[in-house]
Amino acid sequence: IQQKLNSKYSVESEQQCRSWIEEVLGDKLADQEIGMHSFQRCLKDGQVLCRLINKLRNGDDKTGLKINKMNAPFKQMENIEMFLKACGEYGLKPGDLFQTADLYDCQNMSQVLGNLFALSTVATSAHGYEGPCIGTKLADENVREFDKATLDAGKAVLTGQTGWNKGETQKG
Numbered sequence: 001i002q003q004k005l006n007s008k009y010s011v012e013s014e015q016q017c018r019s020w021i022e023e024v025l026g027d028k029l030a031d032q033e034i035g036m037h038s039f040q041r042c043l044k045d046g047q048v049l050c051r052l053i054n055k056l057r058n059g060d061d062k063t064g065l066k067i068n069k070m071n072a073p074f075k076q077m078e079n080i081e082m083f084l085k086a087c088g089e090y091g092l093k094p095g096d097l098f099q100t101a102d103l104y105d106c107q108n109m110s111q112v113l114g115n116l117f118a119l120s121t122v123a124t125s126a127h128g129y130e131g132p133c134i135g136t137k138l139a140d141e142n143v144r145e146f147d148k149a150t151l152d153a154g155k156a157v158l159t160g161q162t163g164w165n166k167g168e169t170q171k172g
Helices: 002-007 011-025 036-043 047-058 073-090 100-104 109-126 148-155
Strands: none
Touching (some): 011 036, 011 047, 047 073, 047 109, 073 100, 073 109, 100 109
């Protein structure tokens, strides 16, 4: 199972995430080597992630979540949990979040990348963040109003999907 999860990891997506984080925070990540385990080491203590969500929410990476600076594993996992909770409050869907072990134990780093893409999307689309972004933009609502004549004309159109084919059916 772990090999299957690892095969979903994209180095190209990692590079986009690295660049985005560095641009948003204005700092280089500690480990500049490309690769799943190197990227995991950069994020494992949760400090970079907490600074990132603080910057997106408050415009300042120093205010917001209180970041634990201790190297104790439970404090590092606490940082990751705070980040995930803040992402949920920010508007990310539960499917966009990862489990703490996915990052801390390097179990599913592709889910971590997906979370970062989703975070960028929500920041730019739902919160008006105008800085650098990765991923897609959420669609804007496109309300259409038709008059009664147009709606009635649409009802008269038969398509192949309605099951009508010159009077014939699948039975013949």
